[in-house]
Amino acid sequence: MPQTDGPTKGTRVIALVGPAGAGKTSLAEALLFASGAIDRQGSTDNGSSVGDSSPEARGRGGSTELNLLHFDYLGDKFAIIDAPGSVGFAADGLRGIAVADLAIVVVDPDPARAALAAPALRLLDELAIPHLIFVNRIDQARGRIRDLLAALQPMSVSPLIARQIPIREGEKVTGFIDLALERAYHYEPGKASTQIEIPSEIAEDEKKARTQMLEQLADHDDALLEQLLMDEVPAQSTIVADLARETSENLGVPVLFGSAASSWGVRRLLKALRHETPTPAQTAERLSVTAPSAYVFKVSHGGSVGRLALARTLGGSIREGADVKANGSDSARLGALFSVQGEKTTKVGEARNGDIVAIAKVDDVKAGQWLCTGGCPPMIDLPPVARNASLAIEPSDRKDDVRLAGALARLTEEDEALTVEHDEASHELRLRGVNDEHLNMVIAKLKRRYGVAVSSRAPTIGYRESIRKPVRQHGRHKKQSGGHGQFGDVIIEIRPLGRGEGFKFEEKIHGGAIPRQYIPAVEQGVKDAMAKGPLGFPVVDVAVTLVDGSYHSVDSSELAFRTAGRIAMSEALAAATPHLLEPVHKISVVSPSNSSSKVSSTVASRRGQMLGMGPRDGWPGWDRVDALIPEAELNGLEAEFRSLSQGLATYEANYDHLAELNGTLADKVVQKVSEPA
Numbered sequence: 001m002p003q004t005d006g007p008t009k010g011t012r013v014i015a016l017v018g019p020a021g022a023g024k025t026s027l028a029e030a031l032l033f034a035s036g037a038i039d040r041q042g043s044t045d046n047g048s049s050v051g052d053s054s055p056e057a058r059g060r061g062g063s064t065e066l067n068l069l070h071f072d073y074l075g076d077k078f079a080i081i082d083a084p085g086s087v088g089f090a091a092d093g094l095r096g097i098a099v100a101d102l103a104i105v106v107v108d109p110d111p112a113r114a115a116l117a118a119p120a121l122r123l124l125d126e127l128a129i130p131h132l133i134f135v136n137r138i139d140q141a142r143g144r145i146r147d148l149l150a151a152l153q154p155m156s157v158s159p160l161i162a163r164q165i166p167i168r169e170g171e172k173v174t175g176f177i178d179l180a181l182e183r184a185y186h187y188e189p190g191k192a193s194t195q196i197e198i199p200s201e202i203a204e205d206e207k208k209a210r211t212q213m214l215e216q217l218a219d220h221d222d223a224l225l226e227q228l229l230m231d232e233v234p235a236q237s238t239i240v241a242d243l244a245r246e247t248s249e250n251l252g253v254p255v256l257f258g259s260a261a262s263s264w265g266v267r268r269l270l271k272a273l274r275h276e277t278p279t280p281a282q283t284a285e286r287l288s289v290t291a292p293s294a295y296v297f298k299v300s301h302g303g304s305v306g307r308l309a310l311a312r313t314l315g316g317s318i319r320e321g322a323d324v325k326a327n328g329s330d331s332a333r334l335g336a337l338f339s340v341q342g343e344k345t346t347k348v349g350e351a352r353n354g355d356i357v358a359i360a361k362v363d364d365v366k367a368g369q370w371l372c373t374g375g376c377p378p379m380i381d382l383p384p385v386a387r388n389a390s391l392a393i394e395p396s397d398r399k400d401d402v403r404l405a406g407a408l409a410r411l412t413e414e415d416e417a418l419t420v421e422h423d424e425a426s427h428e429l430r431l432r433g434v435n436d437e438h439l440n441m442v443i444a445k446l447k448r449r450y451g452v453a454v455s456s457r458a459p460t461i462g463y464r465e466s467i468r469k470p471v472r473q474h475g476r477h478k479k480q481s482g483g484h485g486q487f488g489d490v491i492i493e494i495r496p497l498g499r500g501e502g503f504k505f506e507e508k509i510h511g512g513a514i515p516r517q518y519i520p521a522v523e524q525g526v527k528d529a530m531a532k533g534p535l536g537f538p539v540v541d542v543a544v545t546l547v548d549g550s551y552h553s554v555d556s557s558e559l560a561f562r563t564a565g566r567i568a569m570s571e572a573l574a575a576a577t578p579h580l581l582e583p584v585h586k587i588s589v590v591s592p593s594n595s596s597s598k599v600s601s602t603v604a605s606r607r608g609q610m611l612g613m614g615p616r617d618g619w620p621g622w623d624r625v626d627a628l629i630p631e632a633e634l635n636g637l638e639a640e641f642r643s644l645s646q647g648l649a650t651y652e653a654n655y656d657h658l659a660e661l662n663g664t665l666a667d668k669v670v671q672k673v674s675e676p677a
Contacts, residue, residue, distance in 0.1 A: 010280035010354030011070070011077040013312060014273060015100035017093070017124070019116035019647075020062055020085035022106040023136040025051045026260040028069055028082045034266045035078075037071035037341075041190070041263065050342040051082050054302070055448060056441050062086055064441050065415075066093045066298065068310065068340040068356055073270050078277075079356045085120075087642070087650065088438035091385045091417035095297035095367055097123070098380045099287065099312045101354075102247070102277040103131040104269075107152070109141035109257070114151035115592055115621075115646060122619065123383065125157040128286065130247050130278055134269060135257035138166065138173045139187075149255060154620045161216050161243070161252045163272070164265075165209045167199060176257065176265065177202070179210045180239045187264040217242040220251050240275055248278040280354035284314040291374025292316030294324070294351065299367050300358070301410040302449065305338065305345055308358040309365050313351040316373075320349055324371040326364075327379055332371070335361025367416060385417045386652045388638045389435045392428040392460065393443070396453040407450035411442060418442055425538055426460040435638050461632050462583045463669060464658055465533045466541045467576035470495035475568025477560050487555035488564030490514065490522055491548040494572045497541040499658060503530065507546040514549040514561070521558040522546055525565025534574040536673040540581070540658065544569065580666045581658040583631040588624060589641060590616050591649035596623040598644040606633035628656060 016024040029049045033041035042048035047058045051067035067082035081100055083093025097103060103124050107117045117133075124131045135141075135148065149160050167175035167184060175186040177198060185193035198206055214234065218225035221242050227234050246252035256272060258265020287295075294311040301307055318324070318334065325331045338345040338358040351357040362371070370376045395404045408420050408431075417438065421430045433439045439456075446452045472493045479486040497504065505523045514522070523546075530539040549564075587608075589599050596613060603610060608629035616622040629637075634653060641649040661669065 010352060011079050011356070012102070012273075012277045012280065012354060013079045013081060013100045013283075013356060014277065015081045015083055015093070015097045015103040015129075016106060017083050017097060017103050017120045017131075018085055018106040019108075019113075019120070020087075022085060022108055022116075023260045024085060024106045025049055025063055025067060025082055027104070027106055027134065027136060027266070028067065028080050030260040030263050030266045031078075031080065031270065032069060032071050034263060034270055035071040035073040037069075043261070053343040056444060059444075060437075060441075064089045064092075066096055067342060070339065070341060070356070073274060076274050077354070078273065079354075081356070086437070087647070088433070088435045088441070089417075090119075091434065092298070092415065094382050094385075095295075095380070095416075096310075096312075097129065098127055098382060099283065099295045099297060099314070100129060101280065101283045102273070103129050105131055105133045106136050107133060107148075109135050109138055109143070109145075109148060111143050111147045111151040113646070114148060115155070115648060117152060118155040118592075118619070118622070118648065121152075121155045125250075126383070128250060130250055132247060132254040132256065132272070132276070133160065134265075135255065136260050138257040139259045139262060139264065141166070141173055142171065145257065156253055158250055158253050159216055161213055161246065161254050162209060163213070163243075163254045163256050164268075165202070165206060166257070167202065176268075177206050177209075178268065179206070179213050180243060181236065182206070182210065185268070187259075187262070189262045189264070191263065192267050193264070214239070216252060217246060220246065244276040247276045248282060280314055287314065287377055287380065289315040289377045291372060292318050292353075293373065293377060294318055294357070294359070294371040295377075295380070296359075296365055296367055296369050296371065299365075299414045301414050305336075305358070305360060307363060308338070308345075308360055309362050309367075309371075310340070310356070310358050311351075311371065313353060313355050313357065315353070317350050317352045318371075318373065319351075322373065324373055325376065326369045326371050327376050329364055329369065332362050332365060334359055334371070366413070384652075385434065386650060387417065387419065387432045387434055388634070388651065388653060389439050390430050390432045390459050391439050391443075391456040392426075392430050392458070393454045393456045394429060396455055400452050403450065404446070404452050404454065407446055407452050410450075411445065415442070423459070425462065428459055430459050431456075458635060461669075463537045463661075463673075464540045464581040464583075465535045465537045465578050466539065466581055467494065467496045467573060467578055469577050471572045471576040472547075473568045473572035473575065475564045475566075475571065477563040477567060480555075485552075485555040486557065486560040486563070487552040488518070488522075488557075488560035488562075489550040490546060490561065490564045490568050492522075492526070492565070492568045492572060493545045493547055494569070494576060495543050496576075497543050499541060501541050503527075503540070504543040505546075506544075509546060509548070514546070514551055515556075518551065518556065518558060518561040519546065521562040522549075522565035525562035525567075526569040528562070528566045529569035529573065534570075534578050535580055535670050537580070539573060539578075542573075580661045580669060582661040582669075584628050584656050584659045585631055585634065585653040586611075586626070586656040587629055587651045587653045588626050589649060589651040590619070590622060590624050591641065591645045593621050593623045595645035595649055596625060599623075599625050599641060599649060602637070602640055602644070603627045603629060606630070606637065608633065629653075630659070630661075631655075
């Protein structure tokens with residue numbers, strides 16, 4: 001159980017999570033100011049905050065990567081991992097959240113927007129991370145807190161525990177009553193709230209709310225239950241201890257409120273963090289850490305120090321120069337250690353228990369690895385990241401090819417949601433990421449950080465073509481230009497195969513009509529012709545049999561028979577009634593149930609085929625829709641799904657099969673590929 005008196009042993013880490021725009025970075029700034037870590041509270045609106053200091057974050061007005069901050073409060077040390085809330089950048093905070101002692105889910109006071117907190121709450125429940133809820137912008141609240149809690153509760157596995165009730169003057173919230181302490185406070189902008197008498201008009205409401213809180217705590221405390229049954233007043237220390245236990249053991253989720261921009265409720269939040277945040281020792285136990293270890297949750301290349309591994313230390317302290325081993329790799333020696341405050345780094349001699357540090361000169365260490373002085377803890381399993389956006393890119397200046405490769409290697413190392421692919425069929429270099437916003441940020445970072453400008457376009461759709469009927473075709477290549485000529489003569493039979501069977505080649509040559517050494521060349525010539533069929537696309541699902549031919553003892557060669565094979569195959573394909581095939585993906589969409597009908601309509605409007613719809617496992621009020629949809633219809637799908645679901649619908653798409661495409665759509669595709677570039 002967390003200590004309630006005196007400083008705890010080690011630095012406790014708080015992760016700020018929740019939907020984009022809820023005010024997580026503003027709350028981080030308010031915590032720094034209220035604790036005395038900074039002299040003036042900055043603002044994300046004017047770009048003066050400690051967090052979100054990168055040009056990309058400043059430009060979009062929201063986090064594009066996690067922020068690391070730290071402060072001391074009444075002798076206790078805390079670190080903050082401010083995780084991005086936007087779906088395009090949320091993956092950057094996942095590993096950091098996993099090793100936090102406590103998460104604060106920052107939400108809007110409007111009950112209609114409560115559903116936006118569902119992904120964060122479900123993630124924390126899945127990872128068994130203790131958490132509380134902070135209702136931000138309470139000064140803008142127009143509805144009742146109880147309505148907000150009622151809307152949030154279905155999204156949380158554990159019961160929500162209201163720690164406070166608001167004091168209102170008319171429709172405006174001007175203070176709160178702390179139900180554990182039975183004290184009332186009046187908000188004072190930018191400074192500590194002043195204690196006041198509990199207003200008589202809400203005294204009865206306070207008693208009911210406090211009784212409900214105590215009854216929730218008594219569900220896991222038999223002694224408290226007995227006191228309540230005997231109408232005894234429990235000691236304040238008992239209530240505080242029970243709240244701490246409820247939080248640390250994920251038995252309940254405390255709910256507090258305030259306004260980060262005005263610093264309302266922030267000092268009360270600090271006190272709750274001090275008393276109720278689990279210790280590093282408890283987190284080490286949760287993650288099976290038995291010896292001093294550091295979990296690398298991100299690699300950074302953006303600072304002046306060079307490559308840094310951002311890590312959290314658990315199980316004890318680790319010094320600069322320590323010899324460690326990493327999961328799945330060789331041993332390493334730690335370089336210089338740095339504490340991190342926003343974009344600033346400060347050299348330190350050791351990482352104490354619970355600290356977050358940046359480690360230099362561990363170039364082979366990747367995000368997700370433990371650096372261990374003893375036995376390494378198990379790897380941390382995280383939900384997969386859906387990458388639904390792709391761009392084909394090339395450097396604006398061909399001389400930047402090498403620089404682009406190096407820059408992409410660094411960016412993919414520090415951004416695990418980004419991958420780079422080389423498509424063999426189209427010869428395109430492709431970026432794959434979460435969504436368009438994510439990839440646009442990557443392109444901006446390439447230009448700003450590495451000076452590499454790129455042009456981008458939608459990737460080429462992987463159309464293919466096949467044939468409808470069998471054909472027998474003769475192909476001859478004969479050329480005489482003085483000296484040795486060229487001669488190759490083949491007869492092939494081609495026939496269609498079932499979808500997905502690929503390519504088959506066999507030979508039925510008798511009597512030495514074609515010498516054995518030339519048969520592989522014929523097969524290669526056939527493949528050459530299949531690289532671009534009569535419709536302009538690679539050919540698939542065709543069987544080819546070499547049945548006859550002839551050769552010249554002097555003029556025949558591998559090149560001649562390869563050319564003959566290509567000629568025969570090209571003519572055969574044109575005569576075999578070619579038709580177009582388009583790639584089809586299987587998608588799984590998850591969304592709030594009230595958006596499911598819109599999701600289904602969107603799938604249908606994009607030539608999709610519904611496979612099924614049903615409740616999403618473990619997510620009350622959410623559905624899962626499975627469907628097949630052509631690859632050509634995926635462009636913009638993520639944005640459309642999100643626009644019709646308060647930004648909550650997400651999907652995963654995976655290639656499933658090739659399907660025949662006919663009519664006007666096929667004609668347009670063929671016409672486009674035949675047009676001169």
